[in-house]
Amino acid sequence: MIQIATSWLLLLPILFGLGWLASRWDLRLENRMDERERMRQQRSTFKGLSLLLNEQPDQAIETLVKIAQLDPETIELHFSLGNLFRRRGETERAIRVHQHLANRDDLKPRDRDHAAYELGRDFLRAGLLDRAEASLNRVGDGKYAAPAKESLLEMYQVERDWKKAIIAAAELEGLQGKSHQTEIAQFHCELAQEALRRKDLVEAEQSIERALQAVPNHARALILQGDYLVASDRPGQAIAVWSVVADTHPAYMHLLADRWMAAHTALDKAEPGLERLCELLKTQASGELLEIVQKHVTQMRGPQAAELMLVDVMQHSPSLSALSKLAETRLTLAESNGTPEKISEIQSILGLLKQRTNSLARYTCGNCGFRARRFYWQCPGCNHWEAYSPRRSEGAVPSGPSM
Secondary structure, three states, X not given: OHHHHHHHXXXXXXXXXXXXXXXXXXXXXXXXXXXXXXXXXXXHHHHHHHHHHOOOHHHHHHHHHHHHHHOHXXXXXXXXXXXXXXXXXXXXXXXXXXXXXXOOOOOOHHHHHHHHHHHHHHHHHHOOHHHHHHHHOOOOOOOOHHHHHHHHHHHHHXXXXXXXXXXXXXXXXXXXXXXXXXXXXXXXXXXXHHXXXXXXXXXXXXXXXXXXXXXXXXXXXXXXXXXXXXXXXXXXXXXXXXXXXXXXXXXXXXXXXXXXXXXXXXXXXXXXXXXXXXXXXXXXXXXXXXXXXXXXXXXXHOHHHHHHHHHHHHHHOOOHHHHXXXXXXXXXXXXXXXXXXXXXXXXXXXXXXXXHHHHHXXXXXXXXXXXXXXXXXXXXXXXXXXOEOOXXXXXXXXXXXXX
């Protein structure tokens, strides 16, 4: 019995060694199987890429979807491919890729939101705005909620759907924790302007009040409020509102100067109205306001008074636009009592000045640098609101004797 027990004791190390060898063999088999699986997935990936390069997108997407089902990590590959297609302008391919992902039920909520967001951007790029809106509205409250709402806000502005833009901007404030009241005020102003065009004074008044609630003393809202009061046959109240613009936003007075004069004329107060504009030239002496004031001074007081006014402007705020208007006024005076030589001389100078001022006088966006001949509340280049300075960039001339 003792010998049998001793024999089993001697066999134990051998059995242990055989067990260890068997486990190592199983591990090597498992590693080989994993390696074969990885190689199979790599071959499938390369096959999908090859199909894409060979202009067979449907088969490529089908192959890549199968890879994603086997290995969820390759979902990021789909997003990368879809975004690459969109950047290249191949929106149909991008839509196919993202649509496959968005329609899958086995994706995590975050990945499904990501797919809905990317698909919405694809539809935006393709100009399919209804489908873009539907896809972006499918995005949940996670990481992609704010980017989706930004895309919706951009789309509503392109569509000029200002009511939806107001809602989207308000929701975006809650998601981002930053103010969008300036944009909201502008959206209400757009609604007010549209209402004034169709003579819907009730809606115009409501939209203007909401704009002023968003941004008190908002320049554009005050200008539109004056327009509403004029349309309501209340020019005196319009002048009172526009006087607030003159006091708080004088750089914007060129946008309403002609209407300011019309309201004063309706009350037989044209002279005091013009005098107030002349006072503003002490600080707002360049650009369109100068042109408007020069026109009204010439009409009401004559070219000699306009010349004196422009000489005064040239003394405290010299600019090429002021010099051009001075030359224009002196040409008018010379045509009535000057010599042909004098007229020809002024005409030559005026031609050079106008050529120079036309090339320089531009409104410039402070965000993207887009330059335009007219003032915009929203930049046509980058779509930012209130990015334009109300003053045109114009060349100044050295102080000294005027012509």
